[in-house]
Amino acid sequence: MNARPSTTISPVIAPPVIADAAALAEFLAVARRAGRTIGLVPTMGALHAGHVSLVDAARRDCDCVVVTIFVNPAQFGPNEDFSRYPRDLDADLQRLASHGVDAVFAPTTESMYGPRHATYVEVAGPAVPWEGEFRPGHFRGVATIVLKLFNLVSPDRAYFGRKDFQQALVIQQMVADLDVPVEIVVCPIVREPDGLALSSRNFYLSADERRRALAISQSLQLAKELVAAGTTDAAVVRRQMLDLLAKAELQVEYVALADPQTLAPVEVIDRLSVAAIAARVGATRLIDNELLGPEA
Amino acid sequence: MNARPSTTISPVIAPPVIADAAALAEFLAVARRAGRTIGLVPTMGALHAGHVSLVDAARRDCDCVVVTIFVNPAQFGPNEDFSRYPRDLDADLQRLASHGVDAVFAPTTESMYGPRHATYVEVAGPAVPWEGEFRPGHFRGVATIVLKLFNLVSPDRAYFGRKDFQQALVIQQMVADLDVPVEIVVCPIVREPDGLALSSRNFYLSADERRRALAISQSLQLAKELVAAGTTDAAVVRRQMLDLLAKAELQVEYVALADPQTLAPVEVIDRLSVAAIAARVGATRLIDNELLGPEA
Numbered sequence: 001m002n003a004r005p006s007t008t009i010s011p012v013i014a015p016p017v018i019a020d021a022a023a024l025a026e027f028l029a030v031a032r033r034a035g036r037t038i039g040l041v042p043t044m045g046a047l048h049a050g051h052v053s054l055v056d057a058a059r060r061d062c063d064c065v066v067v068t069i070f071v072n073p074a075q076f077g078p079n080e081d082f083s084r085y086p087r088d089l090d091a092d093l094q095r096l097a098s099h100g101v102d103a104v105f106a107p108t109t110e111s112m113y114g115p116r117h118a119t120y121v122e123v124a125g126p127a128v129p130w131e132g133e134f135r136p137g138h139f140r141g142v143a144t145i146v147l148k149l150f151n152l153v154s155p156d157r158a159y160f161g162r163k164d165f166q167q168a169l170v171i172q173q174m175v176a177d178l179d180v181p182v183e184i185v186v187c188p189i190v191r192e193p194d195g196l197a198l199s200s201r202n203f204y205l206s207a208d209e210r211r212r213a214l215a216i217s218q219s220l221q222l223a224k225e226l227v228a229a230g231t232t233d234a235a236v237v238r239r240q241m242l243d244l245l246a247k248a249e250l251q252v253e254y255v256a257l258a259d260p261q262t263l264a265p266v267e268v269i270d271r272l273s274v275a276a277i278a279a280r281v282g283a284t285r286l287i288d289n290e291l292l293g294p295e296a
Numbered sequence: 297m298n299a300r301p302s303t304t305i306s307p308v309i310a311p312p313v314i315a316d317a318a319a320l321a322e323f324l325a326v327a328r329r330a331g332r333t334i335g336l337v338p339t340m341g342a343l344h345a346g347h348v349s350l351v352d353a354a355r356r357d358c359d360c361v362v363v364t365i366f367v368n369p370a371q372f373g374p375n376e377d378f379s380r381y382p383r384d385l386d387a388d389l390q391r392l393a394s395h396g397v398d399a400v401f402a403p404t405t406e407s408m409y410g411p412r413h414a415t416y417v418e419v420a421g422p423a424v425p426w427e428g429e430f431r432p433g434h435f436r437g438v439a440t441i442v443l444k445l446f447n448l449v450s451p452d453r454a455y456f457g458r459k460d461f462q463q464a465l466v467i468q469q470m471v472a473d474l475d476v477p478v479e480i481v482v483c484p485i486v487r488e489p490d491g492l493a494l495s496s497r498n499f500y501l502s503a504d505e506r507r508r509a510l511a512i513s514q515s516l517q518l519a520k521e522l523v524a525a526g527t528t529d530a531a532v533v534r535r536q537m538l539d540l541l542a543k544a545e546l547q548v549e550y551v552a553l554a555d556p557q558t559l560a561p562v563e564v565i566d567r568l569s570v571a572a573i574a575a576r577v578g579a580t581r582l583i584d585n586e587l588l589g590p591e592a
Contacts, residue, residue: 021475118421119439119473125414143415144474151475177415178440179317179447 014093015067015101021152024105028066028153031102036063040155040182042146045069045106046086046200047095050190054159057187059100061157067096068149069106074113074120075141086203105153112148120144121178126169126263131287134253134278142167143174150182157183161190163197165276165289166263189288195221197288204284213281215248220290223257223275227292232269237292245279253278253285260291269293310389311363311397317448320401324362324449327398332359336451336478338442341365341402342382342496343391346486350455353483355396357453363392364445365402370409370416371437382499401449408444416440417474422465422559427583430549430574435466442467446476453479457486459493461570461585462559485584491517493584500580509577511544516586519553519571523588528565533588541575549574549581556587565589 018024031038039062041054047069058065069092076082089106096104121143131138150158160168168186175184190198195217196210205213219241226237234257241255258265260274269292276289290296314320327334335358337350343365354361365388372378385402392400417439427434446454456464464482471480486494491513492506501509515537522533530553537551554561556570565588572585586592 025477114472116421116469117473118423119417119419119470121415121474122418123415125412127414148473148475151477154477173412174415176410177413177444178417179444181321181447181450 013097015096015104017089017093017104017106019106019108020111021107024066024103024152027103031064032154037156038062038064038066038153040149040153040158041065041067042149042158042160043067043069044071044085044200045089045092046203047092048190048198048200048202050161050163050198052095052099053190054161054187055096055099055101057185058157058159061185062155064102065100066153066155067101067104068153069104070112070145070149071109072112072141072145073109074144075138077135077137080135081201081204086200105149112145121147121174123170123174123177125173126166126261127173129258129263130166130254130256130276130278132166139167139170143170146171147174147178147180150180155182157185159185159187162186163189163199163288165260165274169261169263191217197286199286201284201286205281209281209284212248212250213284213286215245215250216277216279216286216288219244219255220275220277220288224290224292224296227269227273227296234265234267234269234273237269237275241275241277245277251280253280257292272296309393311392311400313385313389313400313402315402315404316407317403320362320399320448323399327360328450333452334358334360334362334449336445336449336454337361337363338445338454338456339363339365340367340381340496341385341388342499343388344486344494344496344498346457346459346494348391348395349486350457350483351392351395351397353481354453354455357481358451360398361396362449362451363397363400364449365400366408366441366445367405368408368437368441369405370440371434373431373433376431377497377500382496401445408441417443417470419466419470419473421469422462422557423469425554425559426462426550426552426572426574428462435463438463439466439470443470443474443476446478451478453481455481455483457484458482459485459495459584461556461572465557465559487513493582495582497580497582501577505577505580508544508546509580509582511541511546512573512575512582512584515540515551516571516573516584520586520588520592523565523592530561530563530565530569533565533571537571537573541573547576549576553588568592 039058041058043051071085120140123143127139172184223237223241245252256276258274266273272295273293275292278287335354337354339347367381369378416436419439423435468480519533519537541548552572554570562569568591569589571588574583
């Protein structure tokens, strides 16, 4: 096995790092032969407590927990932050220490996308609005890498955060449509004490931006309160959310109130709905969401 | 298990038919637990000796042979022969009898493509020329259904005929790009004694068309002979092939001399190459190919 213990991390608690697919297959074959169930937590690194909550959920459900760390070029647009996306494997391993991770799979870009790579997974349906509109090709890249990781790991369960609400729907759609034998587990959003949803991209924020970014979770909270207090007109709720975001001088990409299965816009919030926001705070694009309505 | 022995076929020799994915999973779990390797032969039914040769190859290599029979709507164009494609499950089971098939998976269209199906696998590279040009969307449908069947069956090996040369390349590309854990086995073309490549679509041919269709395999044979006799100019070879096809009044879609890995056209046949033809004989579209050159 291609273990690479960092010199700065105790090998006793840091998970072993596997860099190549053959070594991963060998590791997994041993686990499979022992009858162990496998939980996969796919990440792009820059790990925070949100990721750790996925690991902890996998640890509770599965015998063997595999975390993948791979900044997937295919899901970034040409003008997005692929090159400056935070990468610090040692910090990530430190973050995972003592959380019972059995292996970290951290492949190279070249090993995941060879020079003749020509196959992509295209999801329509829930992938079309929201991020699909503002990040063309994003979900194609996400679906492709996630399917590759599913094929490399053959997990019994895979864990995704509800912060990327649409992503979780897209993965579920792909898994159902392609008959992928995996259970998708979607875990709650983890927030800072003041409400900001944890995101690797929060690292980009200046102190001022960090303060203004709060308007995102606050406007979702406002929507929740309005609906809980009896407002059912989605246009009214949306208007108040936009006002709050405008006050913080955020550049809104979308504020949506929608059916949580199809993402079709709702006009009357009389059943479970999702409120979702994408907005730029300076150069940093953030997303967040909350469930609203009767069963939320 | 959802076995459906036909009344006209001895249950002793006819393979059991499984119609739903849950029953298939149960069947396969038993085989897996017993440590049996699984060979998959995906077909659209209308089975002939070409398909049977794939089954026999799977039987030699694998402990458990699963044949799938599914006429996949996603790989037919709007003006193609989906609705009239030959379907006769009893005849197919008869054809498979005594060939040691452990199960036939024959799902309904509705169970394979639900009303909200929204995910497709797109392969570029080797899928672009030839059939990709004349049958837009065809390989998208092929790649999608084959990946679904791979996910449903999790075979160790899957068997494809070299008659669909480009299809085999596209599947190999997909498997490599998406890290699908399966070995693709490509089996030789099976021909009638007079040279016509076996195809379910040969059933469509009138006696006259059947005679004229021979020009396809004959022009491939001619190409082989020309190259064996020292002709290396692909344009010369191609011209003679086209002449022979024109004499039989076939409507040629393409005659290609190409690199057998990339399908890039070759001008000089000084290494292993593939000659491929698509042509219409009346309303019936047929394809065929042969390897040419030094190592063929």
